[in-house]
Amino acid sequence: SLAGLIDISAHWMTDLKEGVCLAGFWFNHEHCCWKSNTTFTDRDKCPEWESWSQLILGHGEGAFAYILNYFMYVIWALLFSLLAVLLVKGFAPYACGSGIPEIKTILSGFIIRGYLGKWTLIIKTITLVLAVSSGLSLGKEGPLVHVACCCGNILCHLFTKYRKNEAKRREVLSAAAAAGVSVAFGAPIGGVLFSLEEVSYYFPLKTLWRSFFAALVAAFTLRSINPFGNSRLVLFYVEFHMPWHLLELVPFILLGIFGGLWGAFFIRSNIAWCRRRKTTKLGKYPVLEVFVVTAITAVLAFPNEYTRMSTSELISELFNDCGILDSSKLCEYVNDFNSTKGDDLPDRAAGPGVYTAMWQLALALIMKVFITIFTFGMKVPSGLFIPSMAVGAIAGRLLGVAVEQLAYYHHDWAIFSGWCSQGADCITPGLYAMVGAAACLGGVTRMTVSLVVIMFELTGGLEYIVPLMAAAMTSKWVADAIGREGIYDAHIRLNGYPFLEAKEEFSHKTLAMDVMRPRRNDPPLTVITQDSMTVEDVETIINETTYSGYPVVVSRESQRLVGFVLRRDLIISIENARKKQDGIVSTSVIYFTDHSPPLPPSSPSMLKLRSILDLSPFTVTDQTPMEIVVDIFRKLGLRQCLVTHNGKLLGIITKKDVLKHIAQLANQDPDSILFN
Helix, strand or coil, X not given: CHHXXXXXXXXXXXXXXXXXXXXXXXXXXXXHCCCCCCXXXXXXXXXXXXEHHHHHHCCCCCXXXXXXXXXXXXXXXXXXXXXXXXXXXXXXXXXXXXXXXXXXXXXXCCCCCCCCCHHHHHHHHHHHHHHHHCCCCCECHHHHHHHHHHHHHHHHCCCHHHHHCHHHHHHHHHHHHHHHHHHHHCCHHHHHHHHHHHHCCCCCHHHHHHHHHHHHHHHHHHHHHCCCCCCCCCCCCCCCXXXXXXXXXXXXXXXXXXXXXXXXXXXXXXXXXXXXXHHCHHHHCHHHHHHHHHHHHHHHHCCCHHHHCCHHHHHHHHHCCCCCCCCCHHHCECCCCXXXXXXXXXXXXXCHHHHHHHHHHHHHHHHHHHHHHHHCCCCCECECHHHHHHHHHHHXXXXXXXXXXXXXXXXXCHHHHCCCCCCCCCCCHHHHHHXXXXXXXXXXXXXXXXXXXXXXXXXXXXXXXXXXXXHHHHHHHHHHHHCCCCHHHHHHHHHCCCCCCCCCCCCCCCEHHHHCECCCCCCCCCCEECCCEEHHHHHHHHHHCCCCEEEEECCCCCCEEEEEEEHHHHHHHHHHHHHHCCCCCCCCEEECCCCCCCCCCCCCCCEECHHHCECCCCEEECCCEHHHHHHHHHHHCCCEEEEEECCEEEEEEEHHHHHHHHHHHCCCCHHHCCCC
16 A cells, blocks of 8 residues: 555646645546546646746746746755755665665575664655656656565564564565565566565465465555546557567567666676775765756656656556557647547657657657666665666667658568558557667666566556567567676675575586685684583674674584584673572583583583584585585575584585685676675
8 A cells, every 4th residue: 555655746746746626626627627627638638737937926827837847846856865865864764765685685595684674664765756757767666576575574573484484584574575576566476476576485385375465455455546537547548459460579679678777787887986986986976966966867858748747657658558548749740630440540650759859869869868877776765667667668669650650651672561551550659668668777777578468467467478579588588698797686795794696507517525614724714612611702703793693612622513503692691690699600610511510500501502502504515615605505595504524513604605615716806795
């Protein structure tokens, strides 16, 4: 239900930048104009809706009015984005960005404390509305996944079954991610597939149908709120059902290549810019950065009507096919036909309106391409789906109109002659926009299956699965040829989260003993014995080392493994014992055994800690191939694994050791992987 709220308020605030509704300021442009009985032709100018210049100056024409509208637009945009970045900076620094890289990392078994907490949820919801309304080039999809996962995590804390069990909680988060996409796009099945393909790390069958159910409930709730006011779930419903011709696969594949190139270019430059932000002084002034980017975006966006409207409106306009009554500039064709059979109009020559629209779209394309690079990764919540779809849709629409005009003027060419006779409607520019959007989104995120499903759920165009598949595959191949990883994996690596990519093969012949620590000339492994160390000894170990856990052995000489104990549990237990248990002093002996020997009467009482000992730590032998070890780490989401030889403890392998080892084999500097 949060999603519906976000939709409605974002729509209202976007329109607020252009004007205000007299009937009641809480109506946005469209709802405000429902009551008035304007004619169909001037439906954009209804009396109840006033732009800022009409409100202040009393008239809406002329240069001064334009400047005033311009000024108000920029001021509102700056206000929204500043508010957003200040809220994020002040209350929840985790609420920035898209949140998908972090959720992938959390689902792979790494804990980021507070990332899914209630503060993050509240601030993210508020700032998401502000950021989308400020006209920045960002979408609301990625953050909605984060919002949904926050809800899932908070709900998990209410039930003991989930509070105690990490694995169960991760399953809930997988389902929550599916629900997030389901409400973001109104695409329930696409959401489940997205969670399976992009976000989740380990996805058993039972999680599949649970995610399906979660997505269903989410979509149902959204439908009952009806945020778009047209009783449809989907954002960009399309009505055209023209069959496409086999030869049109050529432009579709061209769009796929464009999408792949753009995706690779975007990832490269965005990562370079984010790295720049991390390493130079730029990172110290997040508020100033957001301010500058918003100012540039707003100043460039207002003169061009295609960048002035919100991105999702732009996409739905680009997806639409031209009917007889369409009043948008994209549809000003020359009408030189006399008989209209039904709704499908024949291909027509482009009128002057189409040409100006083409110019404006080309400019909008250039602006979107460059602005998005700097926007994604700023300190405001920002999704990536909508801007990359916009880039693709603009490119696709331009190509579609070009092909349409080509077919109109040269319908006697050999390629057109078979299927495109004069006066027939053979080419649908809206379809090209759809395919282009899919291609660009695929190039950036490297999704395939879920992308196609989301696209046809989003538009309702079932006939167009094959063109969408062709474009998605082409864009993935092209983008993979240039750079291996999608935008989310690139951001994971940039931020240095310990994340083992489940899709990569590990093909080297190294063994566990090559990776484990301690190495040959290092000091021996820090261990705790099961019945001969005092409280003081253990506290010294805890203070001198920073490890998150310690193996427990029978004795220093035999080094036979008993179990593994976590640093956190040790600290808490010792503190509690000193407070609550009588006679625990620094010389008390700590026992991890079942039965403790009888004590001589003079010695201090002992501390039994068997309850916090993990008796089944994961162990491999020193001769285990690394291939298997990496697989164990991936499949089980482990954080550490002990290495034994003939039952004696030799060393330990942590997830970070594995990642460093992989980086070393790939000839990267292992210390360049920062774990911050």
